[in-house]
Amino acid sequence: MRCPECQHSDTKVMATRLQENAMVIRRRRYCHHCGHRFSTLEACCVPDLVVNKRDGSCEAFAPQKILIALQKTFKKDARSEENIRQLHQQIIKIIYGQEGRPITSQRIGDIVSEQLRQVDPMAYIRFVSVYKDIRTPSDLLSAVQSISQDS
Ligand SMILES: [Zn+2]
CATH class of the missing domain: 2.40.50 (OB fold (Dihydrolipoamide Acetyltransferase, E2P))
Incomplete structure (x- = not known):
């Protein structure tokens, strides 16, 4: 240098x-x-990733937004900051590993909720009720049922 x-x-x-x-x-x-x-x-040079949003607009992928969403989701949990960061890194890795560009915001939401479903069913419910289309009790019920299908 x-x-x-x-x-x-x-x-x-x-x-x-x-x-x-x-x-x-x-x-x-x-x-x-x-x-x-x-x-x-x-x-590290992070590759550019464009996200197609539901309203038809697009934006650059911002890993920080997912971290904020995770922090909100785990707000009332005893989960450590380090633990949340690890989960965040794992989710970001999966998102960058997706084939097909640009990625849709819906796909990102699915990846995050799928990871949450595996680590913490209650965090999963909290996340989908805020970030996904849960408008009726039956929407929530089917989200809950998707957890019990695994166990
Ligand atoms: Zn000099």
Whole structure:
């Protein structure tokens, strides 16, 4: 990495630190030529994913929105932040692994609810009642029945 001050190429890494849930690496560097100290960031290149929404519009996929939805869903649970982040990472991985682009917002909702159904039936019910089309008691009943089909 070239020094931003003197453009010299002989710089040395002094410290390396993980940031933001280990998704970003920050390095402190030192230039041997002019003594300038600076930082560099290293992050994974996340592929672009476009989401087709139900109203016909589209937007860039925002993993953060799913994290917020999960945090809301587990608000009243004793589940740890670390636990929620792990579940979030798992869901994001599945979404990026989907074939066929763009992905629909409905498909994303299905993936999230399916993962929740496996880890926590009550969180699943809470999630679908907020984010999916549950308008009548029988909608809710069929959501509950889809849980008992597995067990
Ligand atoms: Zn320099």
